[in-house]
Amino acid sequence: MSGLRYTRDHEWVVVDGSTARVGISDYAQDQLGDIVFVEVTALGETVSQGDVVAVVESVKAASDIYTPVSGSVSRWNEALEAAPETVNEDAAGAGWIFEITLSDASELDGLMDQKEYMTFLSTIQGPSTGAMTRE
């Protein structure tokens, strides 16, 4: 397995051994706008695929981040505490959000690869991804 895999909620995950690193897609950061605060609420916890693990806040709203895979949340990107805008600037790189120790690698098979995600994005009508944002 190589490269980023994506959820329909616009998280990405990349795996290195038993550790998965998770962030949000460039599309998601653009939709959210200026990110001013990131918090990993489930740090140290064992979580299931689809659980809310983190919150990303823009000027306007708070958005839940769901974990693409089950496991235990081992670490978060502490650099985001002082520089949350890194998520806007480099969503798929330095703007990663948390790492998780995988408990079921087969979950990755259900996620989209880059090409599939791009196709998925092309089916989305502009800003109407209400699923991302809670008021």
Add this chain to the structure above:
Amino acid sequence: MAEHPPPRVTPLHDLHVRLGARMTTFAGYDMPVQYPGGIRSEHLHVRDRAGLFDVSHMGQVRISGPGGARELEALTPASLQELAPGQMRYGLFTTPAGGVLDDFMAVCRDDHLLLVVNAACVAQDVELVQAGLVSARAELLEDMALLALQGPAAEGVLAGMAPEAAGLRFMSAGEIELLGTPCLVSRSGYTGEDGFEISVPNERAVALAEALLEHPDVRPVGLGARDSLRLEAGLCLYGHDLSPSITPVEAALTWSIGKRRRAEGGFAGEQTILRQLADGAPRRRVGLRPLGRAPAREHSEIVGSDGRVIGEVTSGGFSPSLNAPVAMGYVDVNSSGEGTEVDIRVRGTPRPARVSRLPFVPARYKR
């Protein structure tokens, strides 16, 4: 989904789309949230230069006929009869129990009053006013758009088009010809900055907006920054900081209650409102500064030092000017003093905050 009618559009809709706006439905209208620069950048531009807002979704209601101001006063504790042509005033429609039905701006013209009301309240307000008026008439002006030009550069920009605009003082209004079209221009706004609101005929709105946007100091600004700007300015948003269960005294808007009205009464909710003016209200709207970085959003609980819930956040977000979270909310009056330390529960965790003076950013009105 299917039961929602398609959103309405303002005369500037195509211009918003052309400018690359991200659109959303707000109060039944398809409105721009932000343009490509983003909310923070638009916000800071208004504080630094000038922003142009489309606020055509707001209701413009003409009250005509003799006695309009006097008859309207039954619905609001604002003093309207004292207004001379060219003057304007902020007011609240109140319920018989003393709650707030909407807030409005009243502009006095030679032979009528113009009320500007919240988009989401237009139908309710028109019905309320029509039912309350005896001899005067209320008419919703559907042929007029409304633009707001806000920021320290606004005066220079508008004066470049019509020098007499610079002669208006804060909370005054007059008819000024812009691009050859008579417009009602008022020195007012919803950002805490100096600026103007311009009532312009629908068919001239795009030309006026384009002409204003040609000025290098002016950028289009969406509803996202409008909300963060008004929050920094400590201004209430109806449906959030104001509602039928909140009184004008609780909302710290007693300045909108006229002196004569306090003595005479004669408005909806007078019993409760006059009693609270004399004895105080049990809770009060305050500013809140979270001490950490986490924004405290609407509906977050406010907790006192003894762990008891003492209130709730009604508007909360991030202040681009202060680069810190800010909020407004209602707290028990005993905890409403400036500097009071409270906790705000965000995602279940109490986080320290301090009751703060409003506005968060000093107003820069041209009085």
